[in-house]
Amino acid sequence: MSEVRVAGTGMTDFGRFPERTGRDLFAEAGLAALDDAGVDPGDVEHVFFGNFMGELAEHQGHMGPLMAEAVGVNAPATRYEAACASSGVAVREAVRSVRTGESDVLLVGGTERMTNMGTAGATEGLSIAADDLYEIRAGMTFPGAYALMARAYFEEFGGDSTDLAHVAVKNHEHALPNEHAQFRSAITVDQVLDAPRIADPLGLYDSCPITDGASAVVLVSEAFAERNGLDASVAVTGSGQGGDKLALQDREYFARTPASTAAAEEAYADAGITADDVEVAEVHDCFTIAEVLAIESLGLYDPGEGLGAARRGETTRHGDVPVNLSGGLKAKGHPVGATGVAQLASITNLLTGTHARSPDVGDLRVGVAHNAGGTVASATVHVLEVVA
Amino acid sequence: MSEVRVAGTGMTDFGRFPERTGRDLFAEAGLAALDDAGVDPGDVEHVFFGNFMGELAEHQGHMGPLMAEAVGVNAPATRYEAACASSGVAVREAVRSVRTGESDVLLVGGTERMTNMGTAGATEGLSIAADDLYEIRAGMTFPGAYALMARAYFEEFGGDSTDLAHVAVKNHEHALPNEHAQFRSAITVDQVLDAPRIADPLGLYDSCPITDGASAVVLVSEAFAERNGLDASVAVTGSGQGGDKLALQDREYFARTPASTAAAEEAYADAGITADDVEVAEVHDCFTIAEVLAIESLGLYDPGEGLGAARRGETTRHGDVPVNLSGGLKAKGHPVGATGVAQLASITNLLTGTHARSPDVGDLRVGVAHNAGGTVASATVHVLEVVA
Numbered sequence: 001m002s003e004v005r006v007a008g009t010g011m012t013d014f015g016r017f018p019e020r021t022g023r024d025l026f027a028e029a030g031l032a033a034l035d036d037a038g039v040d041p042g043d044v045e046h047v048f049f050g051n052f053m054g055e056l057a058e059h060q061g062h063m064g065p066l067m068a069e070a071v072g073v074n075a076p077a078t079r080y081e082a083a084c085a086s087s088g089v090a091v092r093e094a095v096r097s098v099r100t101g102e103s104d105v106l107l108v109g110g111t112e113r114m115t116n117m118g119t120a121g122a123t124e125g126l127s128i129a130a131d132d133l134y135e136i137r138a139g140m141t142f143p144g145a146y147a148l149m150a151r152a153y154f155e156e157f158g159g160d161s162t163d164l165a166h167v168a169v170k171n172h173e174h175a176l177p178n179e180h181a182q183f184r185s186a187i188t189v190d191q192v193l194d195a196p197r198i199a200d201p202l203g204l205y206d207s208c209p210i211t212d213g214a215s216a217v218v219l220v221s222e223a224f225a226e227r228n229g230l231d232a233s234v235a236v237t238g239s240g241q242g243g244d245k246l247a248l249q250d251r252e253y254f255a256r257t258p259a260s261t262a263a264a265e266e267a268y269a270d271a272g273i274t275a276d277d278v279e280v281a282e283v284h285d286c287f288t289i290a291e292v293l294a295i296e297s298l299g300l301y302d303p304g305e306g307l308g309a310a311r312r313g314e315t316t317r318h319g320d321v322p323v324n325l326s327g328g329l330k331a332k333g334h335p336v337g338a339t340g341v342a343q344l345a346s347i348t349n350l351l352t353g354t355h356a357r358s359p360d361v362g363d364l365r366v367g368v369a370h371n372a373g374g375t376v377a378s379a380t381v382h383v384l385e386v387v388a
Numbered sequence: 389m390s391e392v393r394v395a396g397t398g399m400t401d402f403g404r405f406p407e408r409t410g411r412d413l414f415a416e417a418g419l420a421a422l423d424d425a426g427v428d429p430g431d432v433e434h435v436f437f438g439n440f441m442g443e444l445a446e447h448q449g450h451m452g453p454l455m456a457e458a459v460g461v462n463a464p465a466t467r468y469e470a471a472c473a474s475s476g477v478a479v480r481e482a483v484r485s486v487r488t489g490e491s492d493v494l495l496v497g498g499t500e501r502m503t504n505m506g507t508a509g510a511t512e513g514l515s516i517a518a519d520d521l522y523e524i525r526a527g528m529t530f531p532g533a534y535a536l537m538a539r540a541y542f543e544e545f546g547g548d549s550t551d552l553a554h555v556a557v558k559n560h561e562h563a564l565p566n567e568h569a570q571f572r573s574a575i576t577v578d579q580v581l582d583a584p585r586i587a588d589p590l591g592l593y594d595s596c597p598i599t600d601g602a603s604a605v606v607l608v609s610e611a612f613a614e615r616n617g618l619d620a621s622v623a624v625t626g627s628g629q630g631g632d633k634l635a636l637q638d639r640e641y642f643a644r645t646p647a648s649t650a651a652a653e654e655a656y657a658d659a660g661i662t663a664d665d666v667e668v669a670e671v672h673d674c675f676t677i678a679e680v681l682a683i684e685s686l687g688l689y690d691p692g693e694g695l696g697a698a699r700r701g702e703t704t705r706h707g708d709v710p711v712n713l714s715g716g717l718k719a720k721g722h723p724v725g726a727t728g729v730a731q732l733a734s735i736t737n738l739l740t741g742t743h744a745r746s747p748d749v750g751d752l753r754v755g756v757a758h759n760a761g762g763t764v765a766s767a768t769v770h771v772l773e774v775v776a
Contacts, residue, residue, distance in 0.1 A: 021521065058520060128448055
């Protein structure tokens, strides 16, 4: 099988840009990634694109061809939708395409336009990631669903909102040097605890923001990279995807996310690594409790042990395995369809040393990106390694 | 690479079922396909699922996991959206997954719920398959877009509405023995010509209906089929995908669909066949002119020669290469996300002799399925062959 290399990365600023269309955002990120890779749009053989709710946000489906055109690519394009894991799934399919030898040069990305919907509109739109018949019509919202998961976690393992607050504080601190991040302001544990409650035990600062933005990476075969002298020292060495029942009510546990576990196990086996080899991770922290569940599902912590990781400093930039050095969804922002590829871009740039970050972080060679949809009914994990 | 076999097919009736949810429809089709294959839901490793506009029709995104659960499959699930080519793209990715050896047993399908939106609502919903900024806001509808394509065709090659009417008459006749078809009534050329004009030169009977329905196929590796003694004599031997600019205004020609041509060329090369080897085809006849453009893009006819094919009888059940023996989108119905997989199911059943059809059609060994999205900004072609 062909080895898959990351040849370039690009992203827009993440933030509040209600006047920018999805195609406008993706054009910026996609062209930045192609420029970074030194790849001509004419060389791209397929666009793999993630978007969650363009139908609702800007009355636009069938975005694959639209986005290809936006970056000057004349090739087939496919849109993936797996709620907040949309572009993680796009990455997975792109990796498969290069590995089979079917493709040598792919543009993979995602976009979401959200703030033009207003906060209530975006929250309502996001709800279609859950089960409309059995959750949404019963009044469930995503903060409510993750609050249930946090309560179940506290009941099973102990812990409290202060533990969760440390996750938010850490991710805000991590975002400080990230010029693309939506929030570049330090916060304190007291600020998190004093913030308005959204769905107890989760408050405003336990939640990621509503964000506009786009992200892109150029994936190439090792052979193409070598033939064209590309600077592509990072490989995607592992890929995994997991699934679960869509509605929380149909699951056995609320305090575990087996779809992420399955994705991680598949990705690690694919890469020939174990969780012990992971040096840095970007995980899907749509809420603080989600980061805790993610690092446990990734095998970085045993069940019940992940909650204290940020508080103990282990997942900060000073820790053994820094988590969400980009600021995560919490502080970098979460333009839903763009998030999975943005995580891949962040890990790539961390491994190549081009990520804006504190000098506390030393050389890194193995990172993982974890993207989740809904209440983790969909999850993808990708392993990236420095190979050249 | 592993050879990909079709182990089972299933579909709901296509028609007007406004009270049935997407999951309800897919459960019927998916379980029918699994039953037909003799495969247990527990053996399915991934669900590849196509849907176009569940967000608008039933306030539901993230349908992959929902559909897996609906058929009792506990495995990852991915939703593809490429407008009317949504499940054609899902097939393509599923084929890739089996070929790499990553999977042995996949459930591939699609669903669309439309009639609950009403005719005006469904037409409005369908419009998001085109460019919202530059087509829809200018008043374009899909009948209008295909009427433009028909006019461009007539200008370049000659021909008139009577030629197109023969396509509708043929497909209605083909649907007569298809128990799942929405329309099982013969029509005449005069009826087609006398029907109300929708967008000149296209009338009501040049257009496919608005349809609810679901379809599914079980794809397995040859090794799995042999190991488990499955009756799976049809292989997917070729797969291709093409893309084009989303908006008609950005294209060089209206009377050609190069995305379909690219998909066909790729699929034929993949299968090691030429257009001359094709014995039967299911093509994307959302409008009568679309069938003409499709059979030309598939290389079954030279540009300008496809229009008269139905009138001359060449694509009827008595002809050399029967087209849309199922009744096509025109008479079988077009539940958008289900169409691509329904075509694959129809071709499979034609090759195995289990398709309800006229006894005029003899033994067939090579068929193609052609699925298109929007004004053919996305297209997939799959080649199916009897191999055992």
